[in-house]
Amino acid sequence: MGTFPEDWSGFNPMAEDFYNEAQNKYINECGQNLIEEAPAPLKDEKEKRAIKQAKYPYLVVPKSSSSVTERMLINFFGHALIQDLEFRRVSRVYFVYFPNIGSLEAARLKVERFPNLIKCITGRHQTEHASSIPESQKANEPMPKPDPAFTVTERTPVNLDSRNITVSYGRNKHPDIRRPPLVTKKDYTAKGSLLAKNDPIQRYLNVKYEFALERYNAYKVKDETKISEVVLHFRSGRTIPVSAIAADHGVKAGNLLEYGVSKCIVCQNWTDTFCKLCKMPFCNASCFADVADKHKETCGKEELLELDEKVGRKFPKPGLPPSGSKVRITAFEQTNVVYVRSADIKVDIAYFSVLTEVMMKGKTAPKLQNKPDCGQIVLYDFETRISRAIVLNVDDPKDIYVVCIDFGSVEVTQLENLYECSPYLAGLPCYPVAVQLRGVPRRFVGPNIREIMYKLDQEMVFDIKYSKREYDFSKGLQIVVLTEIDINISLNRLFKTIMTPVEPDLSEPGYNEEWLSHIPLNTGKNVDLVVTDNTLLSCNLIYCTPTFLAFEVTKMQRDIQEYGEKIAKCEAYAPQKSTLCIAKYEGKWCRGLCLEMVGDGYPSILFIDYGNIVPTHVSDIRPYPPQFNYPIMTTELDLIDLPGKLTDEQIKRIEQFLAVGTTVNCNEIIYNKDDNNYSVRIDELQAILNLH
Structure with a gap:
């Protein structure tokens, strides 16, 4: 029987290994695997994702480059900050979960600080960054939609148990203390009113005194509102x-x-x-x-020179120079009201001639014996320099408000510094005229604007431009534009730029409390203080400010409110501990200091101009602008000679006596240098606590 040869045509010993994908390994010359192996999907993976997305806030970070890895994200955000991390290979994005909103906000600030390093979108919050994900990365697996039920501005319950800082137990309204006007309509309409005679256009009806902080040495400046000496x-x-x-x-x-x-x-x-x-x-x-x-x-004959009536004293006509003229600034009244005079050579000579005449004849003028009348022209002695002034307010003999008409500055003086002004000196022309700067708002006169004011001396010449149609009859002011002729800089634009606060970038570190100056209290006996907050009486603490500074605190709030409502744009801000911020309290924006963060989205904010400590949500906090370098005028005081632990009934009695906004006479204020704090003794509290 014959045999046939075997058929080896289908024999291929490498086929099994060739078609077995488990044997495929793609490595480079360094032995690194070039294909990432996908882990076996968990059976309940989608259910776990839904639970985590509902439970934790998260950031979605696209893998935009090879440098964005799991290890890189852990190092970038911090291991302690991350709750969990998940990578989705189809859509090529990382889901970074955080334990609470506070941790999410801290991570988001890091991303905004380094925008070129990674890009992301915030879970539970629709943002414009979602458009940064390419469509090719969304094709296979759609990006998860943030849950609209949760946002960064979501207000979760306040965690009071985890706080180490004692917060205020009450929600008292911040006091609003305003200075009464210096001049009213009654001062002009009264019978025989000197103010109506000497100010027919009622210019001083709207006069303001904005330099109270200089009077109490709040700022150390080299030059005041007047020139150093009359030259x-x-x-x-x-x-x-x-x-x-x-x-x-x-x-x-x-x-x-x-x-x-x-x-x-x-x-x-x-x-x-x-x-x-x-x-x-x-x-x-x-x-x-x-x-x-x-x-x-x-000449040479020892004969007197006889002059006819045509030769004698010559004075140019006073008043506002025509538009296009050159002027000099003599004083500032407000941030948008300045006094100017003509820079013409004839006016220059006449102006200094009047100053010299007043100063020389004022040396022999008799002192005023009685309290002057409103509108009376007097001579005012300020540091051996005498000038003419109009009396505005004489309600308090110790604080008489006058306007130096040869400069324009508003001053506060006493009767002992005033002298009688003769009809001859009162009849000399007055050249400075008040004007309002177009487009410049009235603002709190802080350190920044003060520094510019004091550098603008009478040697600088400005070009004045205005239209007679822009005359404010209600204030008696012409609205003008002033431009410095040498360097061609608009004073209006300069002032507006300096005064307008700018919202800092969130990547900036912020400012500490030490960045602001603090006006110390006057120690001693029988000191009147205004109570700004009494919600920490359980700790024997009360916050107060002197009466004259309470007006300044109220004026400051106007600028802060405009910043919070119109300028600050960020939706939420979590300040670092011990940094300044602008925070909202009872619908009003105020200056604040972050004392503590516990991760619930409610940092403990100390409102530095009042004294209460309130947990404030991050959506009610804004970054602190550098333009608000106003001093701190409110002081914390320890109540001494009181029991160590007050009962609720005792606290209620003290609250009624030390109500917010009331003026209280302190028997003694003591400064403790070692502890750097103030103590106050109020004898009336003893009688209040002993009531039954």
């Missing part, structure tokens, strides 16, 4: 410090001739220029030309 300045180059001569030698105006200074025979300005032969005083060539012919006849 007689001529364009010819001669500078004669008449006030310095009079002060150093203790002489009167009549004796100035002994020191080589006398009045010009024509215009009556003080001068040290004389004819070498007859010693006739004249200040410049213009005055000498008026009497040149008669001087030629009498």
Whole structure:
């Protein structure tokens, strides 16, 4: 029987291994696997995802580059901050879960601080960053839709048990204490009103005093609102410090001739220029030309120069210079109200001539014996410099408000610094005119704007532009634009830029409380204080501020409220511990300091201008702008001579006596240097606690 050869045509010993995908291994020359193996899907994976997304807030981070890995995200956010992390290979995104909203907010701030490193969207919150995921990455597995029931601004219950800081138990309204107006309509309509006579356009009806903090040394500035000394300045180059001569030698105006200074025979300005032969005083060539012919006849003959009525004192007409003229600034009244005068050479000479005349004749003027009337023109002595002033408010003899009409600044003085003004001095022309800066709002005069004000001395010349149609009849002010002629900078634009707060970037570290100055309390006995908060009486603490500073705290809130309502744009902000912020309390935005964060979305905020500590949600907090470098004017005080632990009934009695917004007389205020705190003794509290 014959045999047939075997058929080996289908024999392939490598086929089984070739078609077995389990044998496939793709590695590079370094032995690294080039294909990531997908783990076997869990049976209840989708159910677990739904539970985690409902339970925890999360960030969705696309794997936009090879550098975005699980290890990189753990290092970036911090291992302690992450609850769980999941990578979806089809959509190529990481789900980073966090234990609470506070942790999510801290992680989101890190992402915003380094926007070029990773991009993400926030779970439970629709954001514009969702569009940063390419459509190709969404094709196979759709991106999970954030649950609209939960957002970053969601208000979860407040966790009071985890707080180490004692919060205020009450929700008292912050006090709103406003200064009464300096001048009212009654002052103008009263019979025989001097104010109606000396201010016919009722300009001083809206006058404001914005420099109270300088009066109490809240700011250390080199120059005040007036020039350092009244100097007689001529364009010819001669500078004669008449006030310095009079002060150093203790002489009167009549004796100035002994020191080589006398009045010009024509215009009556003080001068040290004389004819070498007859010693006739004249200040410049213009005055000498008026009497040149008669001087030629009498010079050297020891005869008196007789002048006719046409030759004598000359004063340019006062008032606001025409539009397009050159002006100088003499003083600031508010952030948008300044006093200007013409920079014309004739007005310059006449202006300093009036200042010198008032100063010289004021040396011999008698002091006022009785309280002046509202609207009365007096002489005001400020640090040996005398100028004319109009009295505005005399309600308190210790605080008499006047306006220095030759400068425009509002000052507070006492009766002992006022002198009688003769009709001759009162009749001299007044050249400074108040104007309002177009487009510049009225704001709290803080350190930034003060620094600019004090640098704008009378040597700077501005170009003034205005339209007569922009005259505010209700305030008696012309609305103008001032431009510095040398460097062509608009003063209006400069002031508006400095005063407008700018919301800081969330990546910036923020400001600590030490960044702001603190106005110390006056220690001693019988000190009047305004109570700003009494919600921490259980700790024997109360917050107060002096009466004069309570007005400043209220004025400050106007700027802070506008920032929170119109300028700050972020929806939520979680400040770091011990950093400043702007927080909302009872519908009003105020300055705050973050004392503690417990992860519930409600940082403990100390409202530094009042004193209460309130858990405030992150959606009611905004970053602190650097323009608000106002000083802290409210102080924490320990109530001494009280029981260590007050009962609820005792606290209620003290609350009624120390109600928020009331003025209380403190028997003694003590500063403890070692502990850097203040203590207050109020004897009336003892009687209140002993009531049954």
